[in-house]
Amino acid sequence: MAARVIPVVTRALALDDSTQQSGECVRRSGVSPQNTPATKIWFGRVSNEPGHRSPPHHHEECETGGYVLKGHGRIYYGEDYSEYVDLHEGDFVFVPPFMPHVEVNMSTTEELVWLTCRTPDNLVTNLPDVPDSALEGYRRA
Template structure:
């Protein structure tokens, strides 16, 4: 019988060979890209100050997030007019196929969160929308 052991991904070796959405940078810690995992993607997501993703969804995946630092906002709904704000210590659930835009609301501080998705980091990007369409968002 083959011995099964834990697989460690060091913080300085997170995988960058995963699906991306514009300025929203995803780096995997536990995923099919860098471990034997087959049913989970768990990684760190960051947005530099004032940066955001284009509209996208994660196909049939359920997504959970936890904000490590910063002020994030997720726009969704018709023309992305609805939104929820997230702060350090907050958790968020994003349902499958929900088109959304992930935003760093700060123009001075980085937004960093942990994201867990099943079964993998599936991403479908859509045509971008003008910044002005996103209520309260600004790049600088």
């Protein structure tokens, strides 16, 4: 007899922050191997305090989808992180596998909140940091 399959709910107060992190971007798992039987998806909430950013990193073989719930984000990428895309509330973004990038909260007064989904899990490889001055238009406060 096959095992019974049922939906698994992760309550708001039970999000798991033991997933891989990069800098002060706080990733909290909702649907993931950390707190559900999921094996091929990571879906969670990512937040950056005002003016904060991640260090350069990539997500290995993972395809990443993001959705901005609140705030103004920017993703720096390319040679010396000289290219970027801006994201605002309601915007979606796709980040390809192995693409080095820096995630930034462009506001110095408001939190940035994303919903992020990636396959197969929240894999993070942190890379050597770059100075804030290398990121055009970025400021901490």
